Amino acid sequence: MISFLNLAKINHQYKEEIKEALARVLDSGWYIGGTELKNFEKAFANYCGVKFAIGVANGLDALTLTLRAWKLMGKLNDGDKVIVPANTYIASVLAITENKLQPVFVEPDVDTFNLSAENVEKHLDANVKCILAVHLYGQICPMDELKEIASKHNILVLEDSAQAHGAELNGIKTGNWGDASGFSFYPGKNLGALGDAGMITTNDPELADILTALRNYGSFKKYENTYVGVNSRLDELQAAVLNIKLAHLDSENNRRRDIASYYRTHINNNKIKLPKVNNECEHVWHLFVVQSEHRDELQKYLRENGIETLIHYPIPPHKQRAYSEYNDLSMPVTEMIHDSVLSLPIDTTMSNEDIMKVVTVINAF
Numbered sequence: 001m002i003s004f005l006n007l008a009k010i011n012h013q014y015k016e017e018i019k020e021a022l023a024r025v026l027d028s029g030w031y032i033g034g035t036e037l038k039n040f041e042k043a044f045a046n047y048c049g050v051k052f053a054i055g056v057a058n059g060l061d062a063l064t065l066t067l068r069a070w071k072l073m074g075k076l077n078d079g080d081k082v083i084v085p086a087n088t089y090i091a092s093v094l095a096i097t098e099n100k101l102q103p104v105f106v107e108p109d110v111d112t113f114n115l116s117a118e119n120v121e122k123h124l125d126a127n128v129k130c131i132l133a134v135h136l137y138g139q140i141c142p143m144d145e146l147k148e149i150a151s152k153h154n155i156l157v158l159e160d161s162a163q164a165h166g167a168e169l170n171g172i173k174t175g176n177w178g179d180a181s182g183f184s185f186y187p188g189k190n191l192g193a194l195g196d197a198g199m200i201t202t203n204d205p206e207l208a209d210i211l212t213a214l215r216n217y218g219s220f221k222k223y224e225n226t227y228v229g230v231n232s233r234l235d236e237l238q239a240a241v242l243n244i245k246l247a248h249l250d251s252e253n254n255r256r257r258d259i260a261s262y263y264r265t266h267i268n269n270n271k272i273k274l275p276k277v278n279n280e281c282e283h284v285w286h287l288f289v290v291q292s293e294h295r296d297e298l299q300k301y302l303r304e305n306g307i308e309t310l311i312h313y314p315i316p317p318h319k320q321r322a323y324s325e326y327n328d329l330s331m332p333v334t335e336m337i338h339d340s341v342l343s344l345p346i347d348t349t350m351s352n353e354d355i356m357k358v359v360t361v362i363n364a365f
Contacts (some may be wrong), residue, residue, distance in 0.1 A: 002049055002345055002354045004308040007187055009349045010193070014244055018194075021240035031236045033216070037183055040239040041199075043246055047166075048175035050201045051180060052208035055234030056215050059162045059184020063095035063200040065232060066158055066180045067130070068209040071099060072227060076102050082158075085115050085335040086318055088134045089256040093161050093317045096132065104128065105318050107333045110358040111276040113289075118302065119143035124149075130156040133176055137162035137285035137312075138190070138256075139278065150236040158182065161201075166192040166253050168282035175201040185242055190256070190286050197238040203261075248365065255348040256285035259355055263288055263344065266359045272298070295340050298365055305361045310343045 013016065034269050037055050045053035056062050070076045072076060078100040080204050084092050086105035096103045104123050109116040117129040120131060131150055133141040143159075152156045159181035161167075161174040168174070176179040186198035202208055210227070213220050218229025260283070264274055277283050289312065299309050316338045318326040343360060 002307045002350070002358065003347065004177040004310050004343070004345050006349055009096045009193070010192075010347070013238055013349070014104065014248065017194050018241055018243045020242055022237060025236045025240050028236070028293045032233055033234050036236040037234055040234075040243040040246070043243055044199055045201065047246060048173050048181075050176050050199050051203045052201065052205065054200045054202075054208055054211045054215065055239060056200060056211075057232040057234065058107040058196040059198040059283050060091045060095060061215070061230070062182030062184070062200045063092065063132070063160060064098050064166060064329075065211055065214050065230070066182060066200055066202075066207070067080040067095055067099040067101065069207055070130075070156060072210055072214075073206065075357065076101065076129055076142070081125070082130040082132055083123055083128055083131045083261075085113075085134050085136070086329075086331045087113060087313075087316055087337050088136065088160070088312060089162075090317045090320060090322070091162070091184075092132055092134055093323065097323075101130075102127075103317075103326075105234060105329060105331060106335070107331055108136075109212060110304060110333055111250055112278060113337060114139060114141045115146065117142060117149055120146065120149060123336075124153060128153070128155060130157050130158055132160055133178065134162075136165055137275070137289055138164050138167055138284040139170045140164060140167045140177075140281045140283075142173055142278070143172075147177065152227055162186075163286040164284060165286075166190065166249055166282075176203070176315045179204065181205060183333065186239070190253060190284055191242065191245055193238040194241050195238060197242060198232075199234070218260075245350065252348045253284045256346055257283070259287040259346050259348075259350065260288050263346075263354055263359065266356075267362055269363050271365060272362065287343045287345055289341050289343050291337070291340040292342060293340060295342050298343055301365055302361060307358055308345065312339060312340060312343050321326055 041053040157178035159178040162184035164174045180202040183199040185193040215232045216227045218225045218227030
């Protein structure tokens with residue numbers, strides 16, 4: 001079986017480095033908020049080209065705490081609207097509603113599945129105060145156009161970069177386009193931890209300062225609490241592992257690009273639609289997502305032929321029971337996407353023979 005993602009094999013590449021790092025943390029006796037976190041925050045900020053990186057417990061907290069901090073700063077208020085793509089993972093929406101803000105579901109671009117400036121502008125009104133730009137599957141949104149809209153209307157921009165570590169547009173990386181950005185280091189991400197972890201990047205010193213307190217019970221100084229905060233800390237073990245893997249991120253992204261290029265060049269089946277790439281962006285291929293009107297049959301066929309696939313995602317947020325108040329929304333593009341997408345293996349440790357087998361089997365469908 002060609003697995004969708006072999007995390008053990010991916011991490012085994014760096015086994016000795018990781019073992020040394022874990023031993024170093026163990027021997028230090030310091031496991032929260034120490035040198036490993038500071039080193040990783042600095043390295044990740046430098047990688048993204050930003051002034052500040054604030055480690056948190058996971059990607060959802062990265063988005064949720066950023067919106068909360070903006071409320072504390074008076075930039076957002078209860079009931080304000082946040083534009084979000086309708087076809088995103090539910091975490092993007094959870095961060096909005098957790099802060100008593102109102103999601104405005106916007107249909108994505110039919111080719112890239114990302115937000116488009118045209119669709120965003122259709123939903124603007126005086127109550128829209130933020131755009132949550134989700135860089136889906138590893139392809140960056142048209143951030144130059146979205147930032148122009150935001151600047152014109154005095155709207156905040158929050159990047160959801162959970163799937164786009166290292167993606168670029170015009171030479172600028174994700175994490176350095178919006179007023180802030182949230183990253184997830186869930187194990188399956190391009191830069192994955194050995195558990196949950198997340199990061200917020202920004203160039204705003206006030207925002208960074210508040211977030212540093214919010215993640216730590218709202219405290220700058222032990223036993224003195226400035227804000228009603230939470231416990232959302234990126235621990236020393238995960239920071240140490242992530243700092244090792246960050247050094248290999250670009251090479252792993254390049255391997256993903258090689259696999260994606262082979263798929264896009266050699267898959268030739270009129271029952272399957274291949275993903276479209278914006279030529280101005282540097283895609284990092286967190287997922288390689290095809291579309292087919294025969295998606296379920298295709299997935300079954302691939303499984304029977306020894307190829308594991310996943311569906312990202314079977315049910316859009318506005319159709320989830322958790323958001324029943326939005327169940328009657330009509331989002332035909334989003335619903336078409338969720339009914340037809342299938343993610344093919346794009347594991348950086350796949351052999352060339354595995355990649356060719358995926359192509360051969362798909363072309364025979």
